[in-house]
Amino acid sequence: MKNWKDKVLGIFAGIGIMSLLMASNNQSSQNGRYIISTSERGNVGIIITKMDTQNGEMWRWDKKGNKYQGKWIKFIEN
DSSP states (O other), X not given: OHHHHHHHHHHHHHHHHHHHHHHTOOOOOOXXXXXXXXXXXXXXXXXXXXXXXXXXXXXXXXXXXXXXXXXXXXXXXX
């Protein structure tokens, strides 16, 4: 009977150690790194911009005819 108790106690100890290790993992989780906004400018049409919330860089979506094709162009600071 003692051997059975030692096995159960060992299993619970292993579960406890694993839960402590998983809880002490201090990875900061961030919800959404980018902010995407749209605006409409008369003749120009719809402008889509993207901003990186960590370093403040901004990009503009440059579409090539089709609204699903294009690339992000980085804004240059003056």
